[in-house]
Amino acid sequence: MSDDLHTPIPGATTERVFHAIGFLALLLPLLVLFVLFAGVLTDAWPRLGWGFLTGIPSRRPELAGIFPALVGSAYLMTLTAVIAVPIGIGAAIYLEEYARPGALTSLIEVNIANLAGVPSILYGLLGLEVFVRVLHLGRSLLAGALTLSLLLLPMVIMTSREALRTVPHALREACYGLGADRFRMLRLVILPMSLPGMISGIILALARAIGETAPLLTLGALTYVAFVPDSVRSAFSALPLQIFGWISRPQAGFHESAAAGIVVLLALMLFMNGIALWLRARLQRRTHG
Amino acid sequence: MKPDLARDLRRPSAPSERAAKLVFSLCAAVSLLTTLGIVAVLLQQTLGFLQAVSLRQIFADVWWTPRFAEPRFGIWPLVCGTLLTTAIAMIVAIPLGLLAAIYLSELAGPRQRRLLKPLLELLAGVPTLVYGYFALTLVTPALQRVLPGLSSFNALSAGAVMGLMILPLVASLSEAALHAVPMSLREASYALGVRKLPTLFHVVIPSAFSGIAAAVLLGVSRAIGETMVVTIAAGQQPQLTLDPRVSIETMTSYIAQVSLGDTPTGTLEYKTVFAVGLCLFTMTLVLNVLSYRLRRHLRRGERA
Numbered sequence: 001m002s003d004d005l006h007t008p009i010p011g012a013t014t015e016r017v018f019h020a021i022g023f024l025a026l027l028l029p030l031l032v033l034f035v036l037f038a039g040v041l042t043d044a045w046p047r048l049g050w051g052f053l054t055g056i057p058s059r060r061p062e063l064a065g066i067f068p069a070l071v072g073s074a075y076l077m078t079l080t081a082v083i084a085v086p087i088g089i090g091a092a093i094y095l096e097e098y099a100r101p102g103a104l105t106s107l108i109e110v111n112i113a114n115l116a117g118v119p120s121i122l123y124g125l126l127g128l129e130v131f132v133r134v135l136h137l138g139r140s141l142l143a144g145a146l147t148l149s150l151l152l153l154p155m156v157i158m159t160s161r162e163a164l165r166t167v168p169h170a171l172r173e174a175c176y177g178l179g180a181d182r183f184r185m186l187r188l189v190i191l192p193m194s195l196p197g198m199i200s201g202i203i204l205a206l207a208r209a210i211g212e213t214a215p216l217l218t219l220g221a222l223t224y225v226a227f228v229p230d231s232v233r234s235a236f237s238a239l240p241l242q243i244f245g246w247i248s249r250p251q252a253g254f255h256e257s258a259a260a261g262i263v264v265l266l267a268l269m270l271f272m273n274g275i276a277l278w279l280r281a282r283l284q285r286r287t288h289g
Numbered sequence: 290m291k292p293d294l295a296r297d298l299r300r301p302s303a304p305s306e307r308a309a310k311l312v313f314s315l316c317a318a319v320s321l322l323t324t325l326g327i328v329a330v331l332l333q334q335t336l337g338f339l340q341a342v343s344l345r346q347i348f349a350d351v352w353w354t355p356r357f358a359e360p361r362f363g364i365w366p367l368v369c370g371t372l373l374t375t376a377i378a379m380i381v382a383i384p385l386g387l388l389a390a391i392y393l394s395e396l397a398g399p400r401q402r403r404l405l406k407p408l409l410e411l412l413a414g415v416p417t418l419v420y421g422y423f424a425l426t427l428v429t430p431a432l433q434r435v436l437p438g439l440s441s442f443n444a445l446s447a448g449a450v451m452g453l454m455i456l457p458l459v460a461s462l463s464e465a466a467l468h469a470v471p472m473s474l475r476e477a478s479y480a481l482g483v484r485k486l487p488t489l490f491h492v493v494i495p496s497a498f499s500g501i502a503a504a505v506l507l508g509v510s511r512a513i514g515e516t517m518v519v520t521i522a523a524g525q526q527p528q529l530t531l532d533p534r535v536s537i538e539t540m541t542s543y544i545a546q547v548s549l550g551d552t553p554t555g556t557l558e559y560k561t562v563f564a565v566g567l568c569l570f571t572m573t574l575v576l577n578v579l580s581y582r583l584r585r586h587l588r589r590g591e592r593a
Contacts, residue, residue, distance in 0.1 A: 094310075097313075117511070
């Protein structure tokens, strides 16, 4: 090949400059975030420790702990997963495997796309009226979990549909060829194959939900709870609510507690994201191999 | 494959087949019920609100003071606060998000993309409460050193941090749109002797335009509905101003603020929250539906 192709042509400098600008645009937010994370960690450092994780909230910032909020968040997430995951997977199966294209199906699809973009605080208003007032659940764990479930549902449905779509069509035809009915095919072949993909998507959705503050705030969940919830009807606090409670206080000591809470929250979120990524990587290796 | 799988699959059709379809369709119906529920709850309370307050009081007044002894219900200060923080957020998110998308889709090597894309997605997973803390305790004090008139609650740092938060959404959706542009278009352009940058600006970006517009609209919708950053960092003072240095109140932070107090059910103040919620829902619904239309257009183009 001729060397002409390698000699610089006018315009090459602009290209290089643009390349650099693009790279900076990508790096800048990552860098800013890194600095902010470092800032939070410095704020949180004096407070982080076993006592913080196992302590209860206190009027005195240096004694404050997050145990009730941590347990509240764990219960909330478990309940939410128990409610949202079966419904979400069921809806995804309906849309991918049963629904015929038509007005109703496309209405459901537009609706799900729109629900995914409804501000989360409006889910809080829905939960407040329907679960707290009409169904008389009170400001309980159950009301909180139901509200978060509705919030998560669009995300669970979308990731489950993606997972169902990765199962090759030939497998479905093979099942029908053997004389299987649709439900049996789903139960014995399609679901087991798409489950790892679904789980990785669901973990990501739960990682998002664990930081949701606005709907719980609107629901009237508490930012100061000194006890561990004992039933689904019990009042509760959650990690982000506890942090919000601390941020809203003027004393500087509580800002340290808030920073420490944020470090715990981010650690949980990163841990869940890590599991989801690991699952996805394992899955890719399996389908390629 | 298990040897008995074929036998299991071949068993005669069970009544479970029809029951299964029913159960699955009920699951899908939950999503429709959720939307209906949100609309019904917001409308019902808003109608109650409108019985006490006329539309003129809402749209012709410039003061929002529902908790005063002589309450006034002009919605404009809340709308103005919302639009101000949204505008600041988009000034940050649109250029940076688009450049990041262009870089990831067109300029980065496969190794860079594999590393940078998950990092960017991680940014989108950081809880909004955490961004609120950043804005209040780290960004505002830093900005106050440069801008002496900046109040400790202000629209500027809330909006800027919100922009940082929305950036990954704009970037990843735009990147998908750029990625969907067929390679043959680029190759045709190169074959005509057009260099990479003109190809990018005259061929690739125009082809991906509807997808990019969808990403921007969704970003705006997200900024309008975002609650925690503005509640924590922008303050609670509804005023009709375009000055980003002072404290304002957005629609979402008003809802959050009233929820924090113990407002008795059925009072006018309780109902205002739902009226503001309906306003918020309508604004985001329009943006979401527009964005969905544009994205569907994109997917159809990809198949052709």
